Amino acid sequence: MDTRLKHLAEQLDAGLIARREFLRKAAVITGGTAAGLHALRGMAPAQAKTKLRVWLFKSFVTAGNDVLAKQVETWAKDKNVDVEMDWATFGDREQKFVAAIEAGNPPDLAEMNIWGPLRYKAALRDVSKMAGEVAKSKGGLLPFAERAMKSDGKFLGVARYSMTTVFFIRKDIMEAKGLKVPKVYDPDVVEFAKKAQDPAKDLYGFGQTLNRSDDGDGFMDNILWDYGGGVWDKDGKPALGTAFLKQNTAALQFAVDTIKKHGIQPPGVMGWTDVSNNESYMAGKLVTTNNGASLYFAMVSKKHELAPKTLCVLTPGGPAGSFVGSSCYNWAVFQKSQRAELAEDLILYLEDEKRFNEYLQVSVGQAGPVYKGRVDNPYWKSDPNFDAMLQNILRCVNLGHPGPMTTAAAEVRGQKILTDMAGRVVVGGLSAEAALKEAHARVEEVYKIRGKA
Amino acid sequence: MATVAPSPSPLPSGERVRVRGGFPVEAAVQPRVRLEVTLRRVLGPDYRMGFLFVAPIVVLVLALVAYPFCYAVYLSMTRKYVGMAPVWVGFENYVRLTYDGFFQRAAINSFIFTFASVGIKLVLGMGMALVLTSKIRFRSFWTGVLLIPWVAPTVVSALNFLWIFDYSLGVLNYLLVNVFGVLNRGVGWLSEPNTAMSSVIGVNVWRGFPFFGISFLAGMKAIPGELYEAAAVDGATVAQRFRYVTIPGIRNIMMIVILLSTIWTFNDFAIIYILTKGGPGGATMVLPVLTYEIAFGAQRLGEAIAVALYMLPPLAFVIIVLSNYMRKGRIR
Numbered sequence: 001m002d003t004r005l006k007h008l009a010e011q012l013d014a015g016l017i018a019r020r021e022f023l024r025k026a027a028v029i030t031g032g033t034a035a036g037l038h039a040l041r042g043m044a045p046a047q048a049k050t051k052l053r054v055w056l057f058k059s060f061v062t063a064g065n066d067v068l069a070k071q072v073e074t075w076a077k078d079k080n081v082d083v084e085m086d087w088a089t090f091g092d093r094e095q096k097f098v099a100a101i102e103a104g105n106p107p108d109l110a111e112m113n114i115w116g117p118l119r120y121k122a123a124l125r126d127v128s129k130m131a132g133e134v135a136k137s138k139g140g141l142l143p144f145a146e147r148a149m150k151s152d153g154k155f156l157g158v159a160r161y162s163m164t165t166v167f168f169i170r171k172d173i174m175e176a177k178g179l180k181v182p183k184v185y186d187p188d189v190v191e192f193a194k195k196a197q198d199p200a201k202d203l204y205g206f207g208q209t210l211n212r213s214d215d216g217d218g219f220m221d222n223i224l225w226d227y228g229g230g231v232w233d234k235d236g237k238p239a240l241g242t243a244f245l246k247q248n249t250a251a252l253q254f255a256v257d258t259i260k261k262h263g264i265q266p267p268g269v270m271g272w273t274d275v276s277n278n279e280s281y282m283a284g285k286l287v288t289t290n291n292g293a294s295l296y297f298a299m300v301s302k303k304h305e306l307a308p309k310t311l312c313v314l315t316p317g318g319p320a321g322s323f324v325g326s327s328c329y330n331w332a333v334f335q336k337s338q339r340a341e342l343a344e345d346l347i348l349y350l351e352d353e354k355r356f357n358e359y360l361q362v363s364v365g366q367a368g369p370v371y372k373g374r375v376d377n378p379y380w381k382s383d384p385n386f387d388a389m390l391q392n393i394l395r396c397v398n399l400g401h402p403g404p405m406t407t408a409a410a411e412v413r414g415q416k417i418l419t420d421m422a423g424r425v426v427v428g429g430l431s432a433e434a435a436l437k438e439a440h441a442r443v444e445e446v447y448k449i450r451g452k453a
Numbered sequence: 454m455a456t457v458a459p460s461p462s463p464l465p466s467g468e469r470v471r472v473r474g475g476f477p478v479e480a481a482v483q484p485r486v487r488l489e490v491t492l493r494r495v496l497g498p499d500y501r502m503g504f505l506f507v508a509p510i511v512v513l514v515l516a517l518v519a520y521p522f523c524y525a526v527y528l529s530m531t532r533k534y535v536g537m538a539p540v541w542v543g544f545e546n547y548v549r550l551t552y553d554g555f556f557q558r559a560a561i562n563s564f565i566f567t568f569a570s571v572g573i574k575l576v577l578g579m580g581m582a583l584v585l586t587s588k589i590r591f592r593s594f595w596t597g598v599l600l601i602p603w604v605a606p607t608v609v610s611a612l613n614f615l616w617i618f619d620y621s622l623g624v625l626n627y628l629l630v631n632v633f634g635v636l637n638r639g640v641g642w643l644s645e646p647n648t649a650m651s652s653v654i655g656v657n658v659w660r661g662f663p664f665f666g667i668s669f670l671a672g673m674k675a676i677p678g679e680l681y682e683a684a685a686v687d688g689a690t691v692a693q694r695f696r697y698v699t700i701p702g703i704r705n706i707m708m709i710v711i712l713l714s715t716i717w718t719f720n721d722f723a724i725i726y727i728l729t730k731g732g733p734g735g736a737t738m739v740l741p742v743l744t745y746e747i748a749f750g751a752q753r754l755g756e757a758i759a760v761a762l763y764m765l766p767p768l769a770f771v772i773i774v775l776s777n778y779m780r781k782g783r784i785r
Contacts, residue, residue: 094749101536102754119752122536202621211644212732268620270733271643276619285621414750420555423734427646442555449532449753 004029049082052342053107055096057329058087059163060294063301063362068350071358075349081342090214090274094119094414101334108337109346114148114328115399115410117156124156125333130344131155134351139373144326144398147405157330158347161360162368163292164327164396165218166388170196170287171311182288185226185316186254189288193264196287205264207286209272210255210422216272219290220255220418221325225401226318227251231412231443236403238447241440245433251318252432256425270426282306290315293389297364312365312385315392326396328370368393408443408450417442529762533755546759555735556743556760563739563764565650566725567718570657574714575707577658578665583695585666586673596667603663611727614656618642618728643729646736653725653737660724661714668710672703705778712775716768740764 005026012022054072058065069085076083086107088096093113100106101123110116117124131149135141141149145159169181173196182188193205209216224230229247233239240248259265266280277289282304289295299307315324331347333340349355360367360379365386369375380390400409412418421439424430430438492500529546531539550556585596602610617625626639642652676698684694700707722741725731731738731746740760748757 094752098535098749098752098754120536122534210733212730266621267639268641268644270645271618271620271641271649271729273615273730279619280621283622411751411753414752415746416750419732420735423732423736426734427644427736428734438554445549445553446751 049080050339050342051082051084052076052109052339052346053084053086054343054346055086055088055107055110057093057111057113058089059366060090060292061297061363061366063297063364064359064366067359067362071350071355072346075346079342079345104336106334106336108334108339109343110332110334111160112157112330112332114326114330115413116332117149117151117330118405118407118410119414120332121151121156123334123336125335125337125340126154126156127158127331127333127344128155130347131158134158134348135371137373138353138371140371142370142372142375142394144396145328145370147398148326148328149330157328157332158351159370160329160331160351160356161363161366162327162370162393162396163294163329163366164324164368164389164392165290165292165315166312166385166392167315168281168289168291168295169311169313170306170309172309173287174311181311181313182316184318184322185223186318189316190258190262190264193287194262197264199263202266202285203287204266204285205287206258207266207269207272207277207280207289208258209269209276210259210419210426211270211272212416212419212423213272213274215274215277215290216419216422217413217416218325220252220422221399221413222315222323223251223255223318224248224418225323225397226316226320227254228318228320230401231418232400232403232406232409234402236400236406236408238440238443240443241437245436247320248436249432252422252425252436254318255422256432259426270423293363293365293368296385297366300364310385312388314388322395323401324392324396326393326398327368365389406450408447411446411450412443415442415446417446525758526762528755529759531755533753535752535754539755542755546756547763550756550759550763555738556763558735559731559738559740559743560763562650562735562737563719563741566654566657566721566737566739567715569654570661570718571711571714573654573658574662574665575711577662578669578710581662581666582669582673583699585670596670599666600663602660603667605660607660607723608727610660611656611724614652614659614724615643615728618652620644644733646733649729649733649737653728656724656728657718657721661718664714665710668706669703672706673699676702708778709775712771712778715771719764719768719771 008017008022008025008029011017012019017025056065056068056072065087072083072085075081086096088110097106097110097112097116097120101120106123112120132155135146140146141159142162145162149155149157149159167182174181174192177196179192179195182192189206195205197203197205208219210220221231224244224247227247227250229239229244229251231238231240233243259269266285269276277286277291278295278298280286281289281291281295282299284306296307296310296312298304299310315322317323331350333343333347337343356367356374357377357379360377365383368389369377369380375390375394380386398405399413400406403409417439420442421435424435424438425432428435497503528539530541530543532542532545533539581599585592585599589595617623620626620639620641623639623642625642626636629636630639640648643649680698680702681694684698689697720741721739722745725737725739725742726745729737731742740763744757744760747753747760751757
């Protein structure tokens, strides 16, 4: 009972006030309270909602972007939160993160690529508890994803999906020429490309840039591993031009030979950007290329004539095996966030299997599994081309392989040292060994500096 | 030392012997008055008001130019990573850059890009101005058309050229091979070192020459027609009239345009970044793109600023020459 009413009742009992006086005062108190509550109820919607700043990754799979945005909006409505959504693309995400962190104004929550937690760890919140719970509920993380999300034993990102690359083949040309799916680059891909191409008709057997681009750097990492080499040794020390010099020389020479000797690549390939091979393949000017699922999505969603003529297979390998660099998109919460609990609630909402499955269904193979429980999703059997995507994810290795994933390894990738190295041979006239030694000096420099950090 | 004799004073008790530095107040006032007189004589009677008027702009310049610049100089002498506090390293970044072959190539490329671009723009701009001063039909129309590259946003122009230069899908190779039959096969405009550098220079020239042309045109229109008539009467040929009348007439404008364009071209980032990102193999890497790559690719902010500040001495030289020239012009 309201204390004021109780007090009135006591006064009435004690005969201090008349019954009429009691009724009058009680009416005033209850009426006033009711009117006040009514006014407050009317004012509540006008009050400022809690604001949450979220940066999402704008992938080339636009249908997935739409689903994700709708899910965030639905969550915001349910929780009565004002979500300020922004998008970061392949081209501008690093700039946006750097600018926001340095300005002391990062978002509360951001969708990052695999290097995000490593590169921005100084600004990110430890999300071990939630990441552990999410992983547990989905059968645990795949090993590459767990290693990528953890730094100094702490989870700095909640894994979401893996966007891998596969080897695209024009099935119609392959069948017409009676060719088999290549397993290794040398000699399989070379022979395949030579037999399948027709330069007179501007059709080339293989399209893989060695120019400064994510595609080029990813390929260079893979090919070094395929030949048993790499940039780093198992302890995470530079090995590009020392311990792995022999293997790396063979790998680099092969990569250069695809352009200079074998003549299986289009003449302008050293000027390509990340989208050039997509465009060339869709224009019918390439028989094979390495690319992410976004190329397949672009063809399927546009009902492109080459979509049914395309075969996605495992990335070819080399003498030491077939290696593919990992990918793990993830959610990271910034330390500066005043609404970390809200951000974590949104992550849990989006990573709920029902919601993730909704995203997966429109991803056309881009949202590959990072949790063991998502590997057996029937979706991966819904298209024969998805199997290569799944298998490539299951066998991928992290940046820095065979050593640990380090900030130095991320910086070498960020500086595009490997494609600069290839470019020095293709267009600079250096020998493969000289280019490797030149690049090794840059890697050593990065290692020394990052060691000091 | 002077002492204050107790004397009747209007001051309340206890404040009578107020001394400052051992001197009575009256004695301390003397130098202040003298200073005031000196200031008025040197700075003028309204110097206080003058300071008041100048103060806002001084504050703005200090806040928006001096402070960021000094902070940038400080950061260039630190090891600064994203999200981490800077660590003082002195001149380490500058020393390392000096001996870095990649940086050296970028510096050389910057000078090649700048001087080749400005040289070609000068010639084309002069040609444009001469054509537009001659008696051609639809002169206003052509003036407008030639200004389009200057007006169009750089990013849009660069993206268009990215498509134009594409080996397989670009219009340039299509025209050269399929339409005009000049070549048997296309050229990798952005994939070979020489053609890549030529291509980015070409785009910069395409974008920048209207500025030269319009500036020269304005200068040429200001030259009195009598000078040309007198020269013609004296038997000067067209080339001689150009050499001895036109060039001296637009010399001041020419100097300023060249110097401004040198600064802009040296700092040009968008064209090269969009077309080649400094590739292939660093063949078109220039200092502004290298700065960007180190800042956002390597995320070494201190070193990136050191690269940017390396550009300062040549640019400062150009700015000093420009300001001296303009000051001399004003005096004349």
